[in-house]
Amino acid sequence: MRDISVEIETWPIAGSFTISRGSKTEAEVIVVTIRNGDHTGRGECVPYGRYNETVKDVAASIKATAMSLGEDLTRENLQRAMARGAGRNALDCALWDLEAKMSGTPVWQLAGLAKPHTLNTAYTLSLDTPDAMLKAAQAQAHRPLLKLKIGGTGDDIARVAAVRKGAPHALLIVDANEGWTADNVLDMATALAGYGVALIEQPLPVKEDEALRGLTSPIPFCADESAHGLEGMTRLVGLYDYINVKLDKTGGLTEALSVMRCARRRNLKIMVGCMVATSLAMAPAMLIAQDAEFVDLDGPLLLARDRDHGIRFTGSVMEPAERELWG
Template identity: 55%
Template sequence: MTRQMKTIAEHFPISGSFTISRGSKTTASVVTCHVSEGGFSGIGECVPYGRYGETIDSVLAAIETMRPQIEAGIGREELRQTMQGGAARNAVDCALWDLEAKKAGIPAFTLAGLAEPRPLTTAYTISLGEPEAMAAQTARYAHRALLKVKVGTADDASRIRAVRAAAPDSAIILDANEGWTENNLAYHFAVCAESGVSLIEQPLPAGHDAPLASISRPVPVCADESVHKTEDLPKLAGLYDAVNIKLDKTGGLTEALRMRDAARALNLKIMVGCMVGTSLGMAPAVLLAEGAEFVDLDGPLLLARDREPGLHYEGSLVYPPRPALWG
């Protein structure tokens, strides 16, 4: 059977804006990959990320370079070994999972040897801003079980305390996005402990996280920008307590499942996160997130318009994808 591949760039407006320590954006730009074979079509989505040197054009070009192998029938494991990790491989890998599941007539979770997925409690993201603005935004979502709060300034204490006061009952993940320094690390850790923060994500810049080995960590610390592939894990085991696995970093579900198992073997907790994308980008990650200690798959909730059909969200719960979406 002859395979055919098609890729397109799509743009989805964000509701308001999304702000982290590196800047703001108002649009989620994604690349969608379709792989068709024998009357079946698989689909995958990725989010090119500037922090990792990716653009829409570079991701489209990277996928196009692989067209001969993809259309010749390359499998997921061979793709993992042949194509560099990152957003481009994620779109192709997830399209191949979807295609294989459809051809076999079984759900993707069965194909992956996973238990049937259940609804998961996902975080909802609070954008970075002035303390008063963050408190006001948090108050609107204080009914949610889990909040992910963007920080990463020279002095985040007032922001942390303002958010905690606005959501006294919510569990909080604090994401510094590489914005702290060795000099203010202990101070911010103490404020997080005082405020009952559950997890601190990537406080120091990737490659400069050695101080985490010699400082008391009163709150668990999670690697994000510091971890992309399974081979990154051994050197992080003494620095971090958890790792954030994102399909756009790992280059797809195939590598992400491998990384999850390796992280567990190193006694690292698992967080499954996302870029700001549509339900199609989240759907494979929902399978990965079963059993994870922390889930952050709120990308579609931040959009003004999602795909149809999309994932079903109910309160803080995200439900498994339906076949019409993916898998």
């Protein structure tokens, strides 16, 4: 007989984390724990208000789904019983972890993947004034890949210029968080090309991104808020060059694996991203990030502290997760 618990945890952020939609000083996560005899599986998710999710509602949905399925709670049944989103992610990853613990076989083998290796992750600089972002970039100039949040205001070019000045050798990803318009997106991309920007995430609001079709941009575009799971993938072809795969969007590792295969068939390149969360959320994401063109799994680096057995970082290099943590 399995026992399932759902806990809400709060983890302090080192300073604050700011994007165009607001700031926060702590990460609120949901941890699902499934116990079966001496074995325990865990999964972590971060509900996101942009997708009309609240911590309270998602926690309640997880409990209701687990109770409804009972002993029929499997990864396959979960895909049909629960809508794609953060809650399904936590349950799905907990089921993967439990199977790995019970079988003695790591998740990467269960999923038919190659053994995970170290990864270089981007490091995110919060939205701020150009002067503040210059100082932040200087402090992180040793990192090979920096991702900067911008806000869709007239200072965006100045922000990127400041980061480039502060970190002259780093590769840059710019995350517009739906902040630009159809009228300025090409001008912005053209201007940023002079600063060595390698990728632009979600330049336009989801409902306006058809304006990207047919544009010839000097910098590739990556779908984030426009890309969730398998549904709607075909529409992204011709709009974006990359998709940002996040487990809280796909609803877990199970669908993420299918999304990766689908994207490759459609010649879409891959970025694997995360919310601000602990290493428990990064561990399953690391498995799908092994062959990604860009990796953005810096959640634990943005926290004041991480959980026990957390992923080890040496600068921006991530070690594969210990099995005591997950998988």
